[in-house]
Amino acid sequence: MYGAVIAMKMLKTIIKQLTHKPVTTKFPAEPAKKFEATRGHIVFDPSKCTSCTICQKRCPAQAITVDRANKIWTIDRFKCVICGGCIEMCKFKCLSMENTYSAAATPAERGIDEYVITYVKPERPKKEAE
Amino acid sequence: MSSKRTVIPFGPQHPVLPEPIHLDLVVEDEHVVEAIPSIGYVHRGLESLVDRRDYSDFVFLAERICGICSFTHSSTFCQGIEGLMGIEIPDRARYLRTLWGEYSRLHSHLLWLGLFADALGFESLFYNAWKIRESILNEMEATTGGRVIQGVCKVGGVRRDVSNDFLSGMDNRLDAVEDEMRELVNVFLNDYTVKKRVCGKGKLSAADAYALGAVGPVARGSGVAQDVRMTDYLAYKDLGFKPIIADSCDGYGRCEVRCKELFQSVDLIRRIITDIPDGDVSVAVKGNPDGEYFSRSEQPRGEVIHYIRGNGTKNLTQFRVRTPTLTNVPALVSMLAGCELADVPQIVLTIDPCIGCMER
Ligand code: SF4
Numbered sequence: 001m002y003g004a005v006i007a008m009k010m011l012k013t014i015i016k017q018l019t020h021k022p023v024t025t026k027f028p029a030e031p032a033k034k035f036e037a038t039r040g041h042i043v044f045d046p047s048k049c050t051s052c053t054i055c056q057k058r059c060p061a062q063a064i065t066v067d068r069a070n071k072i073w074t075i076d077r078f079k080c081v082i083c084g085g086c087i088e089m090c091k092f093k094c095l096s097m098e099n100t101y102s103a104a105a106t107p108a109e110r111g112i113d114e115y116v117i118t119y120v121k122p123e124r125p126k127k128e129a130e
Numbered sequence: 131m132s133s134k135r136t137v138i139p140f141g142p143q144h145p146v147l148p149e150p151i152h153l154d155l156v157v158e159d160e161h162v163v164e165a166i167p168s169i170g171y172v173h174r175g176l177e178s179l180v181d182r183r184d185y186s187d188f189v190f191l192a193e194r195i196c197g198i199c200s201f202t203h204s205s206t207f208c209q210g211i212e213g214l215m216g217i218e219i220p221d222r223a224r225y226l227r228t229l230w231g232e233y234s235r236l237h238s239h240l241l242w243l244g245l246f247a248d249a250l251g252f253e254s255l256f257y258n259a260w261k262i263r264e265s266i267l268n269e270m271e272a273t274t275g276g277r278v279i280q281g282v283c284k285v286g287g288v289r290r291d292v293s294n295d296f297l298s299g300m301d302n303r304l305d306a307v308e309d310e311m312r313e314l315v316n317v318f319l320n321d322y323t324v325k326k327r328v329c330g331k332g333k334l335s336a337a338d339a340y341a342l343g344a345v346g347p348v349a350r351g352s353g354v355a356q357d358v359r360m361t362d363y364l365a366y367k368d369l370g371f372k373p374i375i376a377d378s379c380d381g382y383g384r385c386e387v388r389c390k391e392l393f394q395s396v397d398l399i400r401r402i403i404t405d406i407p408d409g410d411v412s413v414a415v416k417g418n419p420d421g422e423y424f425s426r427s428e429q430p431r432g433e434v435i436h437y438i439r440g441n442g443t444k445n446l447t448q449f450r451v452r453t454p455t456l457t458n459v460p461a462l463v464s465m466l467a468g469c470e471l472a473d474v475p476q477i478v479l480t481i482d483p484c485i486g487c488m489e490r
């Protein structure tokens with residue numbers, strides 16, 4: 001009797017194992033799962049950056065460099081820990097997060113991304129002398 | 131007649147031990163007489179960075195002390211700074227921190243159960259534990275943006291809010307998780323083979339656990355009701371928390387505590403989801419911390435203490451962390467004395483060692 005109960009239990013487990021779908025995904029044939037909130041990678045908008053260098057000073061991983069003289073903004077994708085801190089720190093809203101993960105690469109293939117800053121300081125309306 | 135004593139080095143790299151701790155095992159025949167631990171293989175000097183970073187950016191670094199207790203490290207650090215500066219965080223933020231803290235406990239305990247099954251040579255059980263853990267990590271990623279490094283705590287509250295609709299969805303999905311966990315835990319607590327390996331192994335009496343300063347499930351598995359959640363930090367005051375203890379004082383007791391805490395965490399999460407108040411999730415922070423503060427939290431592995439000292443500038447002057455694993459090493463040494471050599475790996479695992487965060 002006891003043996004029959006155990007056999008039934010085992011049979012149930014075996015049937016379950018044989019019929020259910022695999023729990024893993026076949027990456028990269030199937031895309032990796034992601035959510036709206038997922039922190040994938042940082043996107044930079046060169047048309048808004050005023051080269052204030054706040055992001056360079058405060059990035060915890062020291063992944064960002066800002067060259068004010070030559071108007072070059074760089075991010076080392078291998079140093080960046082995708083914490084999202086720079087998005088909050090940048091007062092000019094040049095940085096944002098996309099929820100797709102970057103594919104695996106070597107530093108030679110995709111290391112330091114360089115952007116030429118295209119921001120032009122708008123003419124300030126002259127204040128009338130009071 | 132006593133036989134000759136031999137010293138067997140164990141770790142820091144060992145096939146069954148996922149953590150870099152080294153033990154010199156003094157053995158007589160097959161019995162361990164004494165275990166002498168040595169640590170310091172993965173020291174990163176993370177705490178000393180505190181005087182080169184803004185205190186508000188250091189949260190990201192504090193979070194990276196540990197890959198499993200990451201959320202609790204960041205919330206404990208923020209809690210310390212908030213205590214120092216007299217900041218009262220909004221109630222919704224308090225509840226959300228508690229929610230994510232309990233989700234971390236779920237994923238950490240499931241990870242441990244998997245590793246423990248692996249140490250016992252029970253591979254399919256290991257896969258099943260980690261399969262359930264994956265659904266917990268999905269919830270974490272969907273709500274915070276990160277699977278294991280959430281990056282969602284900040285001084286003054288939390289970075290993201292979770293909509294009430296999503297919260298009730300989480301509540302529904304917990305039912306399935308709970309069913310799967312019940313099946314899993316049944317094997318750990320009632321299976322003949324598992325019991326044979328863990329019952330009576332790694333004995334630690336309640337008096338020893340207390341005297342050696344054990345924390346977390348190690349203390350609770352020996353019948354010592356020690357849990358920081360009883361001190362009413364975050365939202366635990368409103369949730370009416372009672373610690374789970376087991377009194378078998380061995381590896382089975384520690385396993386039992388963790389298994390039962392899974393369901394306790396699910397209950398706490400359900401309470402949080404029903405009770406969570408509406409409102410803001412962060413307050414603006416002005417000024418710099420000045421003075422010193424001890425901040426305590428209950429991590430999945432036990433009590434963590436962050437010591438913070440500031441001098442009124444944006445850089446702190448001192449930061450020190452005492453992690454639960456460090457506190458549990460003396461207890462581990464006492465458990466190992468007298469055990470059999472073959473049981474050493476699984477006894478080491480019963481304290482849920484996290485050497486990476488112990489050495490920072
Ligand atoms: S996401 Fe974090 S690590 Fe990456 S560049 Fe921004 S601040 Fe630096």
Ligand code: SF4
Nearest residue numbers: 049050052053055090
């Ligand atoms: S990205 Fe933003 S923070 Fe960084 S230099 Fe440009 S404006 Fe400043």
